[in-house]
Amino acid sequence: MKVLVPVKRVIDYNMKAKVKSDGSGVDLANVKMSMNPFDEIAVEEAIRLREVGKAEEIVAVSVGVKQAQETLRTALAMGADRAILVIASDDVHTDIEPLAVAKILKAIVDEQQPGLVLCGKQAIDNDMNATGQMLSALLGWSQATFASELSVDGDSAVVTREVDGGLQTIKVKIPAVVTVDLRLNEPRYASLPNIMKAKKKPLDEKTAADLGVDVAPRLEIVKTSEPAARQAGEMVPDVDTLVAKLKEKGLV
């Protein structure tokens, strides 16, 4: 079985996003960019499936700007076999919407015929939590979101999902789209030899236009603003003072 893993280039999770003073968005110029942390977990899971003989080939895909090549090289260094970059914008500040990304991924799936698409449950930039579900819908496939455990057996997969009340386990028919949550695994670091090897692995480039997908946004960004800041509080010297303060406020 072939496994397709979409990966997104996003602001590094340790960086604090800064809103541009003109309200046009978040400043991404000269900011460290990395693979979306959830997508790293998806890449890792695909590699583990290959290690236990459930997957033959891992194809990493990224949709975005040319610089997403670096993100794909990271996936290749972790262990993906080859990569496809779909260039959909030349501006690092343009976020391709999940619906357009899902349409591009559908075109890639039609071409590559994977049995499983493993993707992160959400990207830490737009926090939309949508692409996997949308791709599954467009393909008419089954979906299992927020996976914390995955086992593939023949033509089905059993997935434990992190939900509001606890955990839910479902069985989905393959082909399926599975979106992964934090507790599924701990992604490996790429070793230096593997980083070197990754430079020689195949990386195909296409454009959204090659795939016939219109990436024009459906949402117009009116403005981007800073959230309301919290008022600075006070430090209390001991538990007694804390209790007194909370009682004074009628909180306890």
Next chain:
Amino acid sequence: MAVLLLAEVNDGALSMDATAKAVSAAKALGDVTVLCAGGSAAAAGAEAATIEGVAKVLVAEDAGLSHRLAEATADLIVSLAGDYEHIVAPATTDAKNVMPRVAALLDVMVLSDVSGVVDASTFERPIYAGNAIQTVKTGDAKKVITFRTSTFDAAGTGNSAPVETIGGASSDLSSWVEDKVAVSDRPELTSAGIVVSGGRGVGSEEDFKIIEALADKLGAAMGASRAAVDSGYAPNDWQVGQTGKVVAPDLYIAVGISGAIQHLAGMKDSKVIVAINKDEEAPIFQVADYGLVADLFTAVPELTEKL
């Protein structure tokens, strides 16, 4: 124009808090029809009919709709979509599973975790773990939205909207195997008035009992940081943060939590924040109303005793 609102129904029971908050967010958009779908949903439908601002309730009962499997639930919503301009739900894990699928089937974008309604096409939503608020105007004819419940007050009850039973839906793409749902006498995390959360600093699952004793003294819900959940100190359904639950209680007590951006995203709208941490440099103190630099193993039992 009309709004279709997917109610939060689990095992036949309505989640009143999440549903009533979504109704309050949706009321301004038009007449709200609430859809209660599930293997059994009639009782949930009767309860949803009491929410102020609800014009009508639709009840769809079908074994194929039990456990809120995304494929069948999305198909049902799409079959009803023709009559509605807005299709909305509270931003629960169930709705986040289903609504993007609905949107893609309708060839429209989804708007997840909406925290403010500007007008019928313009909405505010947090991005970058809440470090920015984006105002977006959708050009889509149908708007598919999940509402961040912590930013809306629950609509009241006392209404008696008409209830109509409709046909169900099913799909053979996926099937339910089992649920592992934690049973707790504590209030529900996303609707509790007080939340007590523990972080990595608590150190072990065993030591979380110290935090739980404080929560129980206060009648509070339990929360945890991602680090604590990842370390196995606390179950996943306690996680507060960018990718866990978003809470805004009257009082949030953060114990042994450093205050990573990802955690602050889930609790910084709390009315009063108390932080207890032995590291005076911990970023949590920058958002706390009351900060106490102390060893949690002595301070928390003392606090539990003195409250």
